[in-house]
Amino acid sequence: MALRAALRQKCGLIGILSQPSSSGSHSRVSAVLVSQMRNNATSPKIKVDFNQSTGVAVLSMQSPPVNSLSLDFLTELCISVEKLEMDRACRGLIITSSLPKVFSAGLDILEMYGKSPERCGEFWRAVQEMWLKMYSSNMVTIAAINGSSPAGGCLLSLTCDYRIMSDNPRYSIGLNETLLGIVAPFGTDKNIIKNTHTCSN
Ligand SMILES: CCCCC/C=C\C/C=C\C/C=C/C(=O)SCCNC(=O)CCNC(=O)[C@H](O)C(C)(C)COP(=O)(O)OP(=O)(O)OC[C@H]1O[C@@H](n2cnc3c(N)ncnc32)[C@H](O)[C@@H]1OP(=O)(O)O
DSSP states (O other): HHHHHHHHHHHHHHHTTTSSTTOTTTTHHHHHHHHHHTTOOOSSSSEEEEEEETTTTEEEEETTTTTTOOOOHHHHHHHHHHHHOOOOOOEEEEEEESSSSOOOOOOOOOGSOOOHHHHHHHHHHHHHHHHHHHHHHSEEEEEESSSSSETTTHHHHHHSEEEEEETTTOOOOOOGGGGGGGOOTTTTTTHHHHEEEEEOO
């Protein structure tokens, strides 16, 4: 029932958020998706287990050492989510990490150093696509945060409807990217205090 109510509530949001973007920002992922489906390729950085009987998919991030969000990783993540969106049987999505100790280390720092302006633009568009796609998903989304989740990792969890974090004092979460001079827009951090629940590890 709770899942259904959350889904209904979310569908209202989607009406607003899924308006076609004038920038065409979703077209890159869609194009990649089409070509990947054609090639029937599988992704090594993301593992998806979909349970037909529950309608819930578990998406495990498995990009060692720290699930950093590189352009490739973000693209694969968006493709995986897009594939699930297209499956009407899939109602719920749990995002977690298959690495020990780390959910996601956030944006891949190597993407922000010594890259061409074109590549930087592509990277930041992919970041934006990721959070827009997650935030406007028609599935009920849950981040099962089973390790540290700084900066962009925290952002990823904030795009989900619910967050549950392992109650382990060694794991940290928060928008610490200001230490690197990257400023998140106002309001990004408000939900983390309200809606992050912890559970025993
Ligand atoms: C709601 C809409 C709002 C829209 C908002 C838009 C934008 C703003 C929001 C977000 C901006 C986000 C910015 C970022 O994410 S910048 C990146 C910030 N991340 C960090 O600073 C994390 C740094 N890493 C750590 O703290 C630790 O590594 C860890 C994750 C806690 C894990 O610790 P552990 O001890 O297990 O591992 P190591 O530290 O030894 O690291 C292993 C290995 O991984 C490399 N590495 C770590 N983090 C990153 C990274 N982010 N990118 C690339 N590589 C990383 C590290 O260098 C080690 O490599 P080595 O070769 O030395 O083995």
